[in-house]
Amino acid sequence: MEQVKLPVFRLINMYIAQACFTFIYIYLLSCIGEKVATQLKQELFESIMKQDIAFFDQQRTGELVNRLTSDVQDFKSAFKLCISQGLRSIMQIIGCGTSLFLISPQMTLTMLLIVPTVIVTGTLLGSLLRKLSRDAQAQAAKTTSIGEEAISNIRTVRAFAMENEECELFCQQLEEASRLNQRLGFGIGLFQAGTNLFLNGMVLATLYMGGYLVSNNQVSPGDIMSFLVATQTIQRSLTQLSLLFGQMVKGLGAGARVFEFINLESSMPIKGGKKIPYHSLVGDVTFNNVTFAYPTRPQQVVLKNFNLYLPAGKTVAIVGSSGNGKSTVAALVERFYDVDEGSITIDGVDIRELDPSWLRGNCIGFINQEPVLFATSIMENIRYGKPGASDNEVIEAAKLANADEFIKSFPEGYSTVVGERGVTVSGGQKQRIAIARALLKNPRILILDEATSALDAESETIVQNSLDNVSRGRTVLVIAHRLSTVQNADMIVVLHNGVIVEMGTHDSLKAQRGLYWNLIRQQEVSENISRALG
Ligand SMILES: Nc1ncnc2c1ncn2[C@@H]1O[C@H](COP(=O)(O)OP(=O)(O)OP(=O)(O)O)[C@@H](O)[C@H]1O
Numbered sequence: 001m002e003q004v005k006l007p008v009f010r011l012i013n014m015y016i017a018q019a020c021f022t023f024i025y026i027y028l029l030s031c032i033g034e035k036v037a038t039q040l041k042q043e044l045f046e047s048i049m050k051q052d053i054a055f056f057d058q059q060r061t062g063e064l065v066n067r068l069t070s071d072v073q074d075f076k077s078a079f080k081l082c083i084s085q086g087l088r089s090i091m092q093i094i095g096c097g098t099s100l101f102l103i104s105p106q107m108t109l110t111m112l113l114i115v116p117t118v119i120v121t122g123t124l125l126g127s128l129l130r131k132l133s134r135d136a137q138a139q140a141a142k143t144t145s146i147g148e149e150a151i152s153n154i155r156t157v158r159a160f161a162m163e164n165e166e167c168e169l170f171c172q173q174l175e176e177a178s179r180l181n182q183r184l185g186f187g188i189g190l191f192q193a194g195t196n197l198f199l200n201g202m203v204l205a206t207l208y209m210g211g212y213l214v215s216n217n218q219v220s221p222g223d224i225m226s227f228l229v230a231t232q233t234i235q236r237s238l239t240q241l242s243l244l245f246g247q248m249v250k251g252l253g254a255g256a257r258v259f260e261f262i263n264l265e266s267s268m269p270i271k272g273g274k275k276i277p278y279h280s281l282v283g284d285v286t287f288n289n290v291t292f293a294y295p296t297r298p299q300q301v302v303l304k305n306f307n308l309y310l311p312a313g314k315t316v317a318i319v320g321s322s323g324n325g326k327s328t329v330a331a332l333v334e335r336f337y338d339v340d341e342g343s344i345t346i347d348g349v350d351i352r353e354l355d356p357s358w359l360r361g362n363c364i365g366f367i368n369q370e371p372v373l374f375a376t377s378i379m380e381n382i383r384y385g386k387p388g389a390s391d392n393e394v395i396e397a398a399k400l401a402n403a404d405e406f407i408k409s410f411p412e413g414y415s416t417v418v419g420e421r422g423v424t425v426s427g428g429q430k431q432r433i434a435i436a437r438a439l440l441k442n443p444r445i446l447i448l449d450e451a452t453s454a455l456d457a458e459s460e461t462i463v464q465n466s467l468d469n470v471s472r473g474r475t476v477l478v479i480a481h482r483l484s485t486v487q488n489a490d491m492i493v494v495l496h497n498g499v500i501v502e503m504g505t506h507d508s509l510k511a512q513r514g515l516y517w518n519l520i521r522q523q524e525v526s527e528n529i530s531r532a533l534g
Contacts, residue, residue, distance in 0.1 A: 029080055037076040043262045044068055051266045053336040054295035061152075062145020067261060070144070071137065071254040078251020086244055089237035096230040096237075103227045104219050107209055111202060111231075118198060122191075126249065129187045133253035136180035141257075143173040188246040195242035199235040206231050268338060273355040281363065282347050283444035283475035285310040285333060289342035292332060302328045303498040305342070312444075315476040317486035319519060320495035326479045329495075330449045333477065334366055335359060346445070365443035365474075367467075369450040371434030373425070378407055379414040381433055385440035393440065401436035402466040403429070431463050439470050446471060449479040460485070483520050492516065 048064055100108040150157055150166040157166055210224040219227075287308040293301045302325045310316045318326045331337060332344060335351050343350045351359060360366075365385075373381045382394045389397075394414070398404040406429055410416040418425050418433075425433065438446070448467060464485060480486040487506040494502035494509070494516045502514050509516040 025084070029084055032083070033076050033080040036079060037072050040072050040075065040258055040262070041068055044072070044258055047262050047264060050270045051264065052268050052295075053331075055264075055266070057294070057296045060142075060145040060149070062148035063141040064261075065148060066141035066144040067257055070140065071257045074137075074254035075251050075258060078247045078254070081244060081247050082251070085240055086248075089240045089244070092237040093234050093241075096233045099230045100227060100234075103223050103230070104213070106218070107206065107213065107227060110209060111205065121194075122245075125187070125191050125194075126245070129184065129191065129246075129249045130253055132180070132184045132187055133249045134256065136177065136184050137250075137253050137257060139173070139177040139180050143170065143177050146170055146173050184249075188249070191245065192239075192242050196239060199238055203228070203231060203235065268335070269356060271355060271357045273358075274349060274353050275355050275358040276347060276349065276363070278362075278444075280347075281444050283312040284345075284347050285445060285475060285477070286345045286348075287329070287332075287342070288345065290332065290339045290344060291341035292328065292337065292339050294328075295337065301498065303332075306498065306500070308493060308500065310445075310475050310477055311490075312475050313473060314490040315471060315478060315488075316491045316493060317478040317480045317489035318493045318495055319480050319483060319486065319516065321519070324495045325498040326495055327449055328498075330366070330368075330447045330477060330479050333445070333447060334364060362441055363444055365438035365441060365446045367431070367434050367438050367446070367448050371430055371437075373418045373430055373433060375417065375419060377415045377417055378410075378433060381418060382436045382440060385437040389440055394436070397436040397440040398433075400439055400466070400469055401432045402462055402469070403432035403436050406432075428460075428463055432466055435463070435466050435470060443474065445475045445477070447477045447479070450481045483516075483523055494519070 045068060048068075097108075100111075147170050150170065157163060206224075206228060210219065210227060213219045214221055214224060287306050290303050290306040291301060292303045292306075293299070306329075308316075308329070318329055320326055332339060333351075335344075335356055338352060343352070345351065346354065346359075346363065354363075374384065378398075379391065379394055382397060383389050385397070386393070391414075395404060398407055398414075407414055407416070416424075418430075460482075478486055478489060486492055489506070492502075492504065492506060492509055493500055494514075496515060502509055502512065502516050504512070510520065
């Protein structure tokens, strides 16, 4: 009885130990996998956030999101699989390979002779498959970006009744992705079939050679059996590895796409450089012989030898017909792009020497035509202008921006959540929340890029009042579409093809009867027509 109990206890101990090791191994692996994925996502997101604006002019949001989600996921899965099954298979191959050597060095060496051919073929096929995998992943990312664009612009899609066209476009891209993935599957299948053929060939070769060696009494039949068993274990492990190979190809492709952006250096730093202390910041802005073309369209020069002086505390308006470079002037002051030639200075300091995060975060307030709000409360949206501002500071900024009254009229007041991109508030309300947000940082320089052009007449008056309120005592650059809003500016600059053609006050420019006068007349005619049309 005692003799039976002993092996049973041993077995139980072994099973318990095996369960413990299985638990530890799976848990550890999932911890490592999650840590790797989290680290990658974090680094990738940080790197994307720090890229130049020109990078975002080129990339589609959906593709970037795809790299952050699917690609990191594919890399993590492949990583976990390769570590778990890959390590086990490699250990088995090493162990059984050693046994093979011990049993018959002669047979083992003969088998090893064909290994280099297999490695070379495998490497060639591997690089081909990696390319196929990269193409398939890029196509999947493109498909996601098209879907994402349609969903996030659903109002425009609906307004143009383009649902079917969007579905069709999405399906086309999806089918292309599926075709590329099928081609990849074909390649991986071919690779695995080839591997199996080779492995079975190895068994046959062993039998053939073994038979020869037994007949010459060089090895015993027992040795042949042991050799076959070890060969088959190696065969199973190699089959396992070849199955893993497909996953590895996908993982490497995904990893390459993730690391491509992690390792991408932006040409413009986010932080670092001079800061002008608030009490000595005057707010003079000067464009000195600036020439600029967008990095994505280098052959189209938008500004050529552009000179402009924005005196501290004054309001300068830039007018001109569409596409003449007005918004570009604003983007350059914000240093969204660096000028190609010349310089832009604030109080005589080249903005390239200034700390960009100070420049954008403290020195300049920017309000554009369609300000974007985040899907959080109004309080948090305004606080975005100065993280750490107290509730009272936020409310004061909202009062100055004529926003306090309507915010309080909402049942949930400042806690009202505005929906994605602020869809649940009106255009004028969104604009005033954005003004409060820009105002909270108390900027010396304010840029208003067509800030009222998207509003109806009534909202425009309210928002214009808020803007007049907040403009006092600051250097203001107004990019104007409606000429009526800039009549009181200290100086109006008329831009044509990136060159200043007229400059002066509203009255002096009108008296000149030049381009500005023409623009006013054009606008009056179009306003009369729209009034007549009702
Ligand atoms: N991100 C960009 N990448 C490449 N080209 C651009 C970019 N933004 C604007 N452009 C081009 O630069 C030129 C000037 O554009 P800009 O937006 O400055 O004109 P604008 O006078 O503000 O026009 P609008 O009154 O219609 O807003 C245009 O030809 C435009 O197509």
